Amino acid sequence: MLRIFSRYLLQEVGFWVIVLTGIVLLVLAGGIFGRLLAAAGSGELSPEVLGRLILFTLPEQLALALPIALLLGIIFGVGRLYRDHEAFALAGSGVGPGHYLRPLLALALALAIPVGALSLVVAPWTARQALVLRESGEQEASLSLLQPGRFLSFQGGEAVFYAEKADRGTGRLEDVLIRFRQDDQDVLVRARRGWTRRTADGARELVLEDGWRYDGVPGQAAYRIAHFETHVARYRLPQMLPKVGKRSLQPLAQLVRAGSAADWAEIHRRLAAPVSLPVFVLLALPLARSSPRRRSNGLLWAVLAYVVFGNLLGIGKTALEQQVVPAWFGLWWVHLIVAGLGAALLIYQNGHTLRWPSRLSWFGMRS
Known part of the structure; x- marks a missing residue:
């Protein structure tokens, strides 16, 4: 039964993750696409370069879209189980929060691999290629004179x-x-x-x-x-792509070799996307829960938490660059705060206490 429930939960959440990834990707990349299309329409950019520039912007935008898509996907997917009273029927059959956590954490860890590759390696490389294409497009526009x-x-x-x-x-x-x-x-x-x-x-x-x-x-x-x-x-020719900092273009190995405070701040910024996936699972699961007679405001709280999370990452990156905090401290404190908040909500919703039997069977705590 638990295996069937895990597949059912992953299908429900996975559907929303796919849909929301597309929506968030369109929102994040919409402004860039609009400028590129406008430049192509005015003859300042060839259609061949336009297609490649659009492709080169996707990896970074996708790495940003997947974490928030997972956060909101859990809110929608698990929240529907509560709205349709399926979660309460499952709770009567012994399905507790741990049975939700295990498949969702597995999904987050599976997504962390491609997101980490996109954020750490692929996105900086495509940003360098986009910069070369942009300069080439400017040169072509200059030659159009x-x-x-x-x-x-x-x-x-x-x-x-x-x-x-x-x-x-x-x-x-x-x-x-x-x-x-x-x-x-x-x-x-x-x-x-x-x-x-x-x-x-x-x-x-x-x-x-x-x-x-x-x-x-x-x-x-x-x-x-x-x-x-x-x-x-x-x-000046029109700026088609947002300007990117020099360090955001550098390969990961070059940042590690340089080892300055700003370099480590950039490394931790890239790491934030994959690390945030399991953190968002811990946060989203209690936010998706609602009582039988009252609608949950989990979506509003999730969006607010994401905004605060992004601001904390920005503050932490600035503190790293200015050497206010050591490089090893990184941005881990931001992830620990959000993960701790999610764990605290889970504990509060499930009896205010945690029991620690052998083999971490506390995941089966009552709901």
Whole structure:
């Protein structure tokens, strides 16, 4: 019977974990996907690069989505057993909290393996690949300036570029026309020659020679006209992916070899995803429980606990980076607090006391 119950419980919770993983993944990655699609729609990104960039964002988002999906999946799956009074019938047959814990902890440990691989190894590698692709896309967008006879739009349509002639071999432009806004005024620049270059801070510059600049407000006669020998116009291509820190890109082995406080903070940040899975099992199981005559607010408490958990991880990571706490202490205290809270709730809900017979049979405590 217990084996049948374990399979039934895993099917119920597993269904919700799969559904919620997809939902959370869409929420986490939706903003990135939207920016990528917008960039592809405006011609600033090729469809081939778009597909690879989307794939490269998935591992990190999936590593973040699975823990909260497991937390909420237990709330929905086990909570349904209580709402439909199945849990109370099972309790009368001797199925206690330990019979819930064993299969759910096994599920958490099974998920911890792929989540750990994603968080520790795969996500940093894909982030490095995405950075290379992004820089390649910026370079391609810069080279798009070398397309003669075509109007190009930048900065959401606020800037327009046109070159009558372009030489891809030398990067030289001829008969250049640029329109953009600066200080609430329209600026029109035309030049006989020009070329592009990249600065040390990542911006791009268009160097123009032998031209004229017109500054003013349309409809008003007060225009300023200036002739120049050399004129430099700075522009930035759209940021398609969120910027990632240098350490978040580094392989795990390189972080361990470096061994600084910030390196260990990054290692513990990556470890937080797989370690949180069994911790969330201990927290979610008591939150999913409800009485026969009263609905549970477990979902609200679970979301609140997840937010607090994330904030504590951020505080702990900052403390590690600033060497307020030693590296060996890591973020384990955050996991112990949440796990202890879940264990305390389990104890409170099941008689306020724990008995410790041989072979840890306390998992069968009454419900």
